[in-house]
Amino acid sequence: MEPQVLEFLLATRSLMTVGRFSVYKCHFREDVAQHSYYTALYAMIIADIERQRGTRIDVERLLRMALLHDAEEARTGDIHHPCKHQDEPFAEKLNDRALEWFVELMGSLPKDIANEYIGLRRASRDLSAPEAKIVKAADKIEALLWAYEEYLLGNEHVRRAKIVEDILSKLEKIELPTVKALVFEIRNRIGTIET
Amino acid sequence: MEPQVLEFLLATRSLMTVGRFSVYKCHFREDVAQHSYYTALYAMIIADIERQRGTRIDVERLLRMALLHDAEEARTGDIHHPCKHQDEPFAEKLNDRALEWFVELMGSLPKDIANEYIGLRRASRDLSAPEAKIVKAADKIEALLWAYEEYLLGNEHVRRAKIVEDILSKLEKIELPTVKALVFEIRNRIGTIET
Amino acid sequence: MEPQVLEFLLATRSLMTVGRFSVYKCHFREDVAQHSYYTALYAMIIADIERQRGTRIDVERLLRMALLHDAEEARTGDIHHPCKHQDEPFAEKLNDRALEWFVELMGSLPKDIANEYIGLRRASRDLSAPEAKIVKAADKIEALLWAYEEYLLGNEHVRRAKIVEDILSKLEKIELPTVKALVFEIRNRIGTIET
Amino acid sequence: MEPQVLEFLLATRSLMTVGRFSVYKCHFREDVAQHSYYTALYAMIIADIERQRGTRIDVERLLRMALLHDAEEARTGDIHHPCKHQDEPFAEKLNDRALEWFVELMGSLPKDIANEYIGLRRASRDLSAPEAKIVKAADKIEALLWAYEEYLLGNEHVRRAKIVEDILSKLEKIELPTVKALVFEIRNRIGTIET
Amino acid sequence: MEPQVLEFLLATRSLMTVGRFSVYKCHFREDVAQHSYYTALYAMIIADIERQRGTRIDVERLLRMALLHDAEEARTGDIHHPCKHQDEPFAEKLNDRALEWFVELMGSLPKDIANEYIGLRRASRDLSAPEAKIVKAADKIEALLWAYEEYLLGNEHVRRAKIVEDILSKLEKIELPTVKALVFEIRNRIGTIET
Amino acid sequence: MEPQVLEFLLATRSLMTVGRFSVYKCHFREDVAQHSYYTALYAMIIADIERQRGTRIDVERLLRMALLHDAEEARTGDIHHPCKHQDEPFAEKLNDRALEWFVELMGSLPKDIANEYIGLRRASRDLSAPEAKIVKAADKIEALLWAYEEYLLGNEHVRRAKIVEDILSKLEKIELPTVKALVFEIRNRIGTIET
Secondary structure: OHHHHHHHHHHHHHHHOOEOOOOOOOOOOOEHHHHHHHHHHHHHHHHHHHHHOOOOOOHHHHHHHHHHOOOOHHHHOOOOHHHHOOOHHHHHHHHHHHHHHHHHHHOOOOHHHHHHHHHHHHHOOOOOOHHHHHHHHHHHHHHHHHHHHHHHOOOHHHHHHOHHHHHHHHHOOOOOHHHHHHHHHHHHHHHHHHO | OHHHHHHHHHHHHHHHOOEOOOOOOOOOOOEHHHHHHHHHHHHHHHHHHHHHOOOOOOHHHHHHHHHHOOOOHHHHOOOOHHHHOOOHHHHHHHHHHHHHHHHHHHOOOOHHHHHHHHHHHHHOOOOOOHHHHHHHHHHHHHHHHHHHHHHHOOOHHHHHHOHHHHHHHHHOOOOOHHHHHHHHHHHHHHHHHHO | OHHHHHHHHHHHHHHHOOEOOOOOOOOOOOEHHHHHHHHHHHHHHHHHHHHHOOOOOOHHHHHHHHHHOOOOHHHHOOOOHHHHOOOHHHHHHHHHHHHHHHHHHHOOOOHHHHHHHHHHHHHOOOOOOHHHHHHHHHHHHHHHHHHHHHHHOOOHHHHHHOHHHHHHHHHOOOOOHHHHHHHHHHHHHHHHHHO | OHHHHHHHHHHHHHHHOOEOOOOOOOOOOOEHHHHHHHHHHHHHHHHHHHHHOOOOOOHHHHHHHHHHOOOOHHHHOOOOHHHHOOOHHHHHHHHHHHHHHHHHHHOOOOHHHHHHHHHHHHHOOOOOOHHHHHHHHHHHHHHHHHHHHHHHOOOHHHHHHOHHHHHHHHHOOOOOHHHHHHHHHHHHHHHHHHO | OHHHHHHHHHHHHHHHOOEOOOOOOOOOOOEHHHHHHHHHHHHHHHHHHHHHOOOOOOHHHHHHHHHHOOOOHHHHOOOOHHHHOOOHHHHHHHHHHHHHHHHHHHOOOOHHHHHHHHHHHHHOOOOOOHHHHHHHHHHHHHHHHHHHHHHHOOOHHHHHHOHHHHHHHHHOOOOOHHHHHHHHHHHHHHHHHHO | OHHHHHHHHHHHHHHHOOEOOOOOOOOOOOEHHHHHHHHHHHHHHHHHHHHHOOOOOOHHHHHHHHHHOOOOHHHHOOOOHHHHOOOHHHHHHHHHHHHHHHHHHHOOOOHHHHHHHHHHHHHOOOOOOHHHHHHHHHHHHHHHHHHHHHHHOOOHHHHHHOHHHHHHHHHOOOOOHHHHHHHHHHHHHHHHHHO
16 A cells, blocks of 8 residues: 555655746745645634634644645646636636546545545535635735735835735635734735835 | 837746746756747757758748747746646647637737737647648657756656656657657667666 | 734744755755645645554644644754754753744744644654654655655765665654555665665 | 757757856846847847838848847857957957857758858848847847846846946947837836836 | 865865855845855955054964854754854854864864864954954855845845844944944945935 | 945955856856855865975965955856867957956955955966966866766766866876875766766
């Protein structure tokens, strides 16, 4: 069994070479492994604060979702966001394909474990569950902080590309007090630089 | 009119930031601008040798095709090849989308010029014309020489990924003596390292 | 409260700039964020396989430990391993300091959450618990696969530096069947290249 | 014959490793292959607009010139501009040497083709022909847009080095309406940042 | 004897891979070899100006000290400054360890030469000697100019991290007219950007 | 006076951005500041060993020469070696130009100091003096070890380019026992890889 497990461990290492935001000239090209680390870390913190506020969250499930949320990009590379989301049916189609690659990638894990992971990946599309919602929020906040750091490094490109506005508009749809508060705070900081 | 033309000149500069072969760990991450330069240069040389052999080629048309052949990746990024070519209908669908982005990108050029370029991009899909055939050959030979250089830099990953076999099998379908001879020669060199 | 939480999210982003193995000339300089991602991912997989074998593991606790295991390096940078582990008392002293920096870093999180994370960081030193043991194993396997990939990229430096032997000897002390099997398999692969 | 042609294809690949503007600290070190791609692309667009205005231009000849205009730098590397242009006789001498290296590089191409390319390289020095004039303009506009992007990325060095002034003064001597209009537009944009 | 000397020449080459200021996101990651070059060059210039003013300086001794002042980092990597200087006893302890690694590194040189170098490394801690004082000043001025160049490249991170204040406060304790004058001048420049 | 001295300190920082061996695809692109550091360090060690053997060497003079030996490349960039040394008269001409740029660069130093440095730069051309001879040897040995490390990193390009043979042939003309012994030892090591 283990030779195949090793195959899986090795295959995911491509996430380190897949750069994000490839059509933007930027100072620091983030990769999918880095992005996934912060998505998991931020999700954990948001969940812990939300739990203090009384929300029931399955943190084990949440962290598993976060660690796996972009895993198939080890096979597909990063597809530029506006290209991926041109229209609803196309986005759906690409998402299905992404899931197929995810399934293929899981093929070298023991069957039960593979099935569990595939189930989690599927479940992460349904944003009514708090776990999926928080992973989505962490995913977007991570992108936002990347853009914020590009600002601090002097990158006028990113400011003009209005990525920040785009991400913020998505974050505003997420109804979680911790996310609302973080987004408010980040808005403040960016506003300070812009004036 | 010129402000818009400038917009076009600037937009294409993203080709410099779009890396190719993003799921492979490699020594030298080639970008789409570099790739397009060599595609055009190699296409010119192959065409000139084929012309000496009597083939009729419209070199102006060929060079225009080569310079524009991946231009829409300034908008879409580079989609990993096995992912793009999973099956025929999906590949067709992605190709249509690519063309739409190409059309959008051309939107800041004067109308007549934009239309001419869109026509060329369309025509480059029909491999019966010698110009399209040579651009395709140059496109693949460039990828092959990237892989060959990775071999020379010591990259065992590339050897195992069998990219070379994949590209070679596509090149073998191109019926042009110059391409046949080049492929034969490159095969020889790679064989020399492998033993 | 949230402005401080944001401070924490931003502070941890330095993990992306802290390179590992800085005294080795290498092809791919891994950073602490990438390393932490794979440590968490690999720990999850090892735990899931061990659980199939009947071991009782608290996976939530394990994943939290893994995500936080090197967090203080956002403040201290990466200290070269042989330098850190020169002798037992010095290693202890450095470890205590690392913990102090960890505590300082957690200072911008809500108190209860900070305390929980500090507790986890402390607990991860005691390798008798299966969670700590698996995080340690994943931490070392990640380093081993980095070295293995350097081999594949042609890096003779890494081979000569005997890092691999060093890591393997540490892994051999970890008594977990999944780890034993993985280490055996990796040994096989590396052996194949060396002959 | 083909082994030698392959030698040529491989030799030109060094253009990807030769960085431009090496004495400036910059965010994005452009290489000669990237520069040559944009020189060819921009030359094509300028030519097409000029043709709409009634100028007669041999676009095939123009594109060949553009693709080859810095090819010898695969042998010589990039010589810093103020150093190259210290005084007229020295610039002439270096230019002659550059041509010798160009001839040497062409040595692995079939004789007729080599001679044609050498003729084009020579002809590109005579700026009275519209083709040479447009290639020169595209060459300079590309450098200008590199500098403009450095501005957008926050590079104060480039602003102070007054490279932009230097390039603009050269562009002003080129009497082509499209070039005049583009330069006017770029001036506007840069002015907007500076105030 | 020479095989061992070669070992030393090779071992010091790791200084090229050890990055400085690793916890800061920066545009240009300086390494210890670059830093040591400028420390030696700047020390020579400061010494020559001070000599014109009548100070007696042993420049041979000064240059030897400068070239060797961080040599042990080839073994230890770069330890982040605030971490190193948390408190006096810890700083002393780390400094002693650094010296041990320095001694170990010198082990492949002929004994007399090794001893001379170790003596110089020890002497460089006593800032009452003009040679040690100037090397220290050059060391800090180099760091200051790195930070100044990051400002020019648009790096707001560095500005906020107040590294510059930190370095300036150390430089102010060095009682040498040339250093005073240089620091005054650099302060002026940075002030100009900040307003 | 000091504002100008600061100008000099800043101007030399371009040596960090000037890459060496720009026409070779390589794993680790060395810059002129790194090269100059090792040239000075290695020159010091060779001199100290030669002194043990009884040769009289002015080490202060030697170290000054080494630190300044490529300083003008902050203005000119790195000119590729075979291009620079095409023929004797051309090499002489380029060398004279290099010296002019060196003089220009020194223009912001106090006059006496500038003159001293210019004198040293001139003197370093005359290889009959032991100081100049050792700087030359260190300069070449540094290049050789760069190539050797490229071998270790798997770079077949460098092996084929026969740079090593070229550098070795130059080193063989330098009549110093320490250099002879080092070259012999390096030859041995490279031989070991090649078989």
